[in-house]
Amino acid sequence: MPDSDLLKRTELPRPTVSEEQARDILKTHYGLEGTIKELGSQQDRNFRIDTREARYVLKISREEYATIELAAQNAAMRHLATFPGMARIPEPVLATGGEDILFVTLDDEDYQIRLLTYLDGEPLTQHKYLAPQVVAELGALTARIALGLKDFIHPGLDRELQWDLRRAGPVALHLLKSVTDQTRRDHIAKAMVTAVKRIQPLAGALRVQAIHHDITDDNVVARPNDKGRLMPDGVIDFGDVVTGWLVADLAVACASLLHHADGDPFFILPAVRAFQQHYPLNEAELKALWPLIVARAGVLVASTEQQLAIDPDNDYVKGNAEHEREMFKVATSVPFALIETAILGAVGHDSAQYETDGFLGLLPDIAPETIRLTDLSVTSEAFIEDNWSDPQIDWKLLAHAAAETGAASTRYGEYRLSYTRTLSVHPPATFALHVDICLPAGTPAIAPFAAKIVKDGQHLILSTQEISLHIDGVDCPLDDGDEIEAGSPIGTIAGAEGAVGGLRLQLCRDPDLVPPLFARPSHAATWARLCPSPAALIGTNLDAPPPQSAALLAKRRKSFAGAQKNYYADPPQIERGWREHMFDVTGRSYLDMVNNVTILGHGHPRLAHAAGRQWSLLNTNSRFHYASVAEFSDRLASLAPDGLDTVFLVNSGSEAVDLALRLAWAKTGSHNIVSLLEAYHGWTVASDAVSTSIADNPRALETRPRWVHPVTAPNTYRGPYRGATSTEDYVSRVSRTLDTIDAAGERLAGFICESVYGNAGGIPLPPGYLAEVYGMIRARGGVCIADEVQVGYGRLGHFFWGFEEQGVVPDIITVAKGMGNGQPLGAVITSREIADALENEGYFFSSAGGSPVSSVVGMTVLDIMRDENLQQNARDTGDYLKSRLEALGQRFPLVGAVHGMGLYLGLEFVRDRETLEPATEETAAICDRLLDLGVIMQPTGDHLNVLKIKPPLCLSRDSADFFAAMLEKVLSEGW
Structure with missing residues (x-):
């Protein structure tokens, strides 16, 4: 049984000191004045004072706490401050009379007073989600503090402390007397007995030194990094510093993480690995770690029950009660053997494999x-x-x-x-x-x-x-x-x-x-x-071969050109899909919210059958005569406005844009093309030349050939002119560029832009913008190219073609992506007159673009879109999803705007809604967090701060709800 004074101290309430009394102490003994706010504490009374020059924390302790223990806390802080690279630590402040610790009597009660500098930052407690990097940094910080205290000696460290995990068993049993819920009391008691039994045979090998013993999410101060993610960098509250087990410091930190773990005890492993890298634990300490975590959680919940019984108005204790119950729930949710094995494996102390070679066959009659x-x-x-x-x-x-x-x-x-x-x-x-x-x-x-x-x-x-x-x-x-x-x-x-x-x-x-x-x-x-x-x-191998994802990624990076990037730094190996879902090799399902290539969804049986049947018959190039190329070309022409009656079939959107530019050159005899800034049109020489997105090519604005004339992006959200009334201002920018070309005595070939500003996040063009620009282009003999590769083909829901929203008809339409549902297929649709201009320069064909398989695939995609009402689904589900996303903008300041329509939406994140400072790093971190939650999403825009929402058009309302719910979860809990 622990010391009776110790047990008595566990029953002490906080000092009864008012803010006014605290104000008098600060002015009288420290010469400080300012605003005062009470801070939470278990058994002390703490106040923060804000002066004009600095912030401080006034700590008031009961007389029952030994002064030498308070002196040890101050000495430990000063000791740690001498280490370079140490975490931020509060600094004890001397009173005007030179005292380190003051003795004050208030209302016939004796108290001990100290003043510390205040560490700016935010505790991690209220943040439900902590990224693995944050968890790891907490482990590393705990190790640095432990290393700093390794050789620290002070007589005040040898103390009786209820939180000392060496005494966890008897302390918990004493505290359990206050737990009125019999079931909860029995559960805590059983867990404590089991934990202590596992610790006892290891105790002799557990190293003892000075430890902080309270490095928790409450006592670690964090500041945001460049991703807006809180990273721990300071430690406060040295009230539990003691001579104790080294591993107990890590156990306390890990226990505090469990209410962030979403029920998964493996959540602590990054902290364990990081601690081990800085301050290696021996095998006994590693084996004792989880039982100590269970013991810490048990003491916490038992102590909270007791403290609420004697101090029911303590909001600090009440606020932590639910967190502590969650810690205990997670700590006791798994077998000790499992988590011990996980901890040992995480730091490279894997136990030996069990040998089964000596087993007899279970089924002697089965060969x-x-x-x-x-x-x-x-x-x-x-x-x-x-x-x-x-x-x-x-x-x-x-x-x-x-x-x-x-x-x-x-x-x-x-x-x-x-x-x-x-x-x-x-x-x-x-x-x-x-x-x-x-x-x-x-x-x-x-x-x-x-x-x-x-x-x-x-x-x-x-x-x-x-x-x-x-x-x-x-x-x-x-x-x-x-x-x-x-x-x-x-x-x-x-x-x-x-x-x-x-x-x-x-x-x-x-x-x-x-x-x-x-x-x-x-x-x-x-x-x-x-x-x-x-x-x-x-008697035979029944084992499935393990996935080789890491080896395959290394092979890809060895042989596959580095410019062909993965979506993620550590991408899942995805090998199957169904509708809007994709599956990696571990069976993890992901909601595909970014794949505008698969317009029908993944694994469509009707499309697979049609493609397979045609492959079994014939596949060749379009210079042969076969039915499907004629039928598909005619079908595409029928979808275009009157006058656009001639079709080229190619392999991709880049080739479609490249060909469209060649057609403009052939028709006009000039090369000058007007394009928009922030745009992406493809990777071929010509399509890349008119692409100015610095997100896709950081040097885009430096490397445009002289025949490309970029004009100001008509970005009605963050451009120089905002809102629906900005049309004339943006048109005037085009007019100036055209005047410059005229003044140079040069002719114009044409103008190219996406009908909806897709690469910038689905931002609609200003009303009437294309009508006015098309008129100026045509007045100079140029042709107008509508790049519909991303935004067309029914994706907008309300329109089949994006240019319909502007009420115009282009001279050339480029389309690809979804028209083949992943089959390499693109098209250029134009007039016979423009098409014939290219024929004067020679013939043209595309090996795969108009092949029998590609043509059959293209017709089948159109049939399925019609039969399954996918454009209507894009409208209805897209409008519903947009309303869900706009509702998030009412709650979360990071959401700047929701762009687009149908199932081409852009959710733009900003750090400030007035300045529109782009939240680039936050957007990347949000996408990574969404992947963890089962959603594939990527950023777009020049600042990479817009979620590019363009899922398969079969997206269900349930899937739309899941996406919105996961986004809400990330914005609520953090990333």
């Missing part, structure tokens, strides 16, 4: 080579369309394989697509820790090793001190508790004679643990160490 392995992975050919969503699909496929071969098995360590969940905030548990085998009922089974029989209903366990085999599907005549030898019969496969039976096998190294059948991808490696493969029981 291992006759067992067919069933592929249930993300890339399995057995999954057709969305049959993976059938809850019984695994057993159906397994039974089908067994009917053909006599026996079939699933694979251990396989990420199963059938266990994915679309529109899921968290990656689902898809990693198989077991195998299922279909084989004839009545097949005998024997014990692969000597073990004790444990029965739990129909669940059979062969248990030893080192390994347990969990079996389902065996009729076992043995009794619970029986001891059997290796090779002894344990029963037969359940089922009627002649029927197919099902057998489930799972190994586990912890005999007290009933493991799950599946693990989340981020937990898979840890669970696999606890639940090794049962392949040795069958």
